[in-house]
Amino acid sequence: MNSSSLPQRSIVRKKKKPARKRKKRGFFRTVFRVFMFCLILLIVAGGWLYLAPSAQNTRYLIADTLITTQHRYMAKYIIGEDELKNRVSEYTERFQEMGDEVDTHVIEPEPVVPEDKPLVEIEKVNGSGYAGYVMIVNDPKKVRLGVPNKIGSGEKVSSMVARTGAIAGVNGGGFADPNWKGNGFKPIGLVVSQGKLYYNGLGGKKSTQIVGLDKEGKMIAGNYTLDELSKLGVQEAVTFQPRIIVNGKGQIKNAAEGWGIAPRTAMGQRADGALIFVVIDGRQPGYSIGANLYDVQQIMLKQGAVIAANLDGGSSTVLVKDNEILNKPSSQYGERYLPTAFLVFENPEQADIKNIWEGLDPSKIDAGKKRTR
Numbered sequence: 001m002n003s004s005s006l007p008q009r010s011i012v013r014k015k016k017k018p019a020r021k022r023k024k025r026g027f028f029r030t031v032f033r034v035f036m037f038c039l040i041l042l043i044v045a046g047g048w049l050y051l052a053p054s055a056q057n058t059r060y061l062i063a064d065t066l067i068t069t070q071h072r073y074m075a076k077y078i079i080g081e082d083e084l085k086n087r088v089s090e091y092t093e094r095f096q097e098m099g100d101e102v103d104t105h106v107i108e109p110e111p112v113v114p115e116d117k118p119l120v121e122i123e124k125v126n127g128s129g130y131a132g133y134v135m136i137v138n139d140p141k142k143v144r145l146g147v148p149n150k151i152g153s154g155e156k157v158s159s160m161v162a163r164t165g166a167i168a169g170v171n172g173g174g175f176a177d178p179n180w181k182g183n184g185f186k187p188i189g190l191v192v193s194q195g196k197l198y199y200n201g202l203g204g205k206k207s208t209q210i211v212g213l214d215k216e217g218k219m220i221a222g223n224y225t226l227d228e229l230s231k232l233g234v235q236e237a238v239t240f241q242p243r244i245i246v247n248g249k250g251q252i253k254n255a256a257e258g259w260g261i262a263p264r265t266a267m268g269q270r271a272d273g274a275l276i277f278v279v280i281d282g283r284q285p286g287y288s289i290g291a292n293l294y295d296v297q298q299i300m301l302k303q304g305a306v307i308a309a310n311l312d313g314g315s316s317t318v319l320v321k322d323n324e325i326l327n328k329p330s331s332q333y334g335e336r337y338l339p340t341a342f343l344v345f346e347n348p349e350q351a352d353i354k355n356i357w358e359g360l361d362p363s364k365i366d367a368g369k370k371r372t373r
Contacts, residue, residue: 057256059078059079060079060087060256061256061260061261062075062078063075063078063079063083063084063087063260064087064258064259064260064261064292065260065261065262065290066078066260067084067087067088067259067260068259068260068261068262068313068314069262069283069314072084075087091259094242094257095209095241095242096209096223096241098241098242098243098244098246098251099209099221099222099223099241099242099243100222100223101222101246101247103220103221103222103246103247103307104247105218105246105247105248105269105271105306105307106218106271107140107216107217107218107269107271107272107273108271108272108273109216112139113138113139114138117138118138119137119138119139119142119167119344119346120135120136120137120138120167120168120321120344121135121136121138122134122135122136122319122321122326123136125278125280125299127291127295127299128295129261129288129289129290129291130261130280130281130282130288130289130290130291130295131280131281131287131288132264132278132279132280132281132288132291132327133278133279133319133326133327134276134277134278134279134299134303135168135170135276135277135279135319135321136274136275136276136277136303137168137274137275137277137344138274139217139273139274140213140217140218140219140269140273140274140275141216141217141348142344142345142346142348143213143217143236143275143342143343143344143345143348144166144193144194144236144342144343144345144348144351144353145172145191145192145193145194145212145236145237145238145340145341145342145343145353146160146161146164146166146169146172146193146340146341146342146343146353147160147191147193147198147339147340147353147354147355147356147357148160148184148185148337148338148339148356149163149354149356150356151185151356151360152183152185152366152369153183153184153185153337154175154182154183154184154185154336154337154338154339155184155337155338156318156335156336156337156338157169157170157171157318157320157335157338157341158318158320158323158325158335160341160343161320161323161341161343162323164343164345164351164352164353165345165350165351166343166344166345166351167321167322167344167345167346168319168320168321168322168343168344169319169320169341169342169343169344170265170267170277170279170311170318170319170320170341170342171265171311171312171316171317171318171336171338171340171341172211172238172240172311172312172338172339172340172341172342173187173188173189173191173211173238173239173240173311173312173339173340174187174188174189174238174239174240174312174316175187175188175312175338175339175367176188176367176368177367178367178368179368180315181368182367182368183337183366183367183368183369184336184337184338184339185337185339185365185367186201186339186362186365186366186367187199187201187238187239187339187340188201188239188240189201189202189208189209189210189238189239189240190202190208190210190226190229190237190238190239191237191238191239191339191340191357192210192212192229192234192235192236192237192238193235193236193353193355194235194236194351194353195215195233195234195235196355197226198355198356198357198358199339199357199362200226200362201239201362202226203363206225207223207224207225207228208223208224208239209221209222209223209224209239209240209241209242209243209309210222210224210229210234210237210238210239210240211237211238211239211240211243211267211309211310211311212234212235212236212237212238213234213235213236213237214232214233214234214235215233215235216233217273218269218273219267219268219269219275219307220232220234220237221243221246221267221307221308221309222243222246222309236342238311238340240309240310240311240312241309241310242293242309242310243307243308243309243310244266244293244296244297244300244308244309244310245268245297245300245301245305245306245307245308245309246307247306247307248306250297250298250301251297252293252294252297253294254294255292255294255295257293257294258291258292258293258294258295259292259293260292261282261289261290261291261292262282262283262290262291262292262313262314263280263281263282263283263290263313263314263315263317263329263330264278264279264280264282264290264291264293264295264296264310264313264317265277265278265279265280265310265311265312265313265316265317265318266278266296266300266308266309266310266311267308267309267311267342268300268303268305268306268307268308268309269305269306269307269308270303270304270305270306271304271306276300276303276304276305276308277319277342278296278299278300278303279317279318279319279326279327280295280296280313280317281317281327281328281329281330282314282317282330283330284328284330287328288328293310296308296310312338314330315329315330315331315336316336316338317329317330318335318336
C-alpha cells in the first residue's frame with residue numbers, strides 16, 4: 001500500500017508545477033496586453049486631442065479650465081504659449097465688451113418680503129458635472145458688504161458672518177493672490193461699503209467693472225467710473241467681471257465661451273428686486289467638477305434674473321447660512337481668507353463694518369505677507 005501510493009503523490013506534484021507556471025505567464029501576458037492597450041489608447045487620444053480639428057473645442061475647454069487655476073502655465077502645453085496669451089487677451093476684451101451695454105432694468109420701488117416667505121431661501125442646484133446652491137434674498141436692502149477686521153489679513157466668510165451677526169454670507173470680489181498663497185487683504189479694484197469708498201486700487205484706471213447695489217437695493221453691474229458710481233448712489237460694491245446678463249439677455253452664447261470649468265459664485269437680481277446668489281462647487285470628482293459661465297448664466301435666467309454678474313470663484317467660493325458652511329470649498333486648506341463678502345442681515349442698520357484700509361496706501365500693501373492670527 002505505502003510503496004504504491006508514494007509514486008502517485010510524486011506524479012501529482014509534478015503535474016501541478018507546470019500549471020502554476022502557465023498561470024503566472026498568463027497573468028503577466030494579461031497585464032502586458034492591458035498596458036499596451038492603455039498605451040495605444042493614450043497615444044490615439046493624444047493624437048486626436050493635439051492634431052484633430054474636431055478636438056479644438058476640447059483643447060480650449062481644457063486650457064480655459066487650467067487658466068482658472070493656479071496652474072495656468074500648464075495651458076501652454078495644450079494650446080501653446082502664444083495661443084494662451086491670445087486666449088487670455090481675447091477673454092479680457094470680451095469681458096470688457098460684456099460690461100459696456102447700458103443697463104436699463106428697474107425693480108419695484110419698495111421690495112417687500114411676502115409674509116409667507118423668509119428673508120433668505122436656499123435650494124440645491126445640479127447639472128451636468130456640477131452641484132451647488134441658489135440663495136434668494138427677498139429684500140435686497142438687507143445686504144451689506146463685509147470686510148475684514150484685522151490689518152494685514154483677510155477673513156473667512158464664516159468668521160465675518162459670526163462676528164457681524166449676519167444670517168448669511170457669500171464671497172465677494174477678487175484680491176491679489178501671489179502663487180495662490182495670498183493673505184486676502186489686498187482687494188482688486190474698488191471696495192464700497194455703506195455708501196463709502198473703503199478701498200481704491202484702480203491706480204491710473206478711470207473705470208472698472210463692479211458688482212454691487214444702490215440705495216434702493218437695485219443691482220449695479222458693468223463698467224463704471226467713480227463719478228458714475230457716485231451719481232448712481234452705489235452703496236455696496238466690489239470689482240469683478242464679467243457681467244453675464246444685462247436687460248434680461250444672456251451675454252454668453254454657448255458653453256464654448258464659458259471660460260472653462262471651475263467652482264463659481266455669481267450674483268443676480270429679479271425684476272421684483274430679489275437677489276440671486278449662485279454658488280457652484282468644483283474640482284471634486286465624484287461630487288462636482290464645476291461649471292462654466294454659460295451654465296451659471298442659464299441658472300440665473302431660469303431663476304428669473306434680469307441682470308447678473310460673476311464674482312470671485314475657484315477656491316474662494318463659499319456659502320454660509322446660520323453660521324454653517326453649506327457648500328464644499330475646493331481649497332485643500334479649507335475656507336479661504338478673503339477681503340470682501342456680501343452679507344445678509346435682519347437689521348442691517350446695526351451692522352458694524354469699519355474701514356480696515358483707512359489710511360493705508362494700496363500700493364504698499366503686501367498681498368503675500370504671512371497672516372498674523
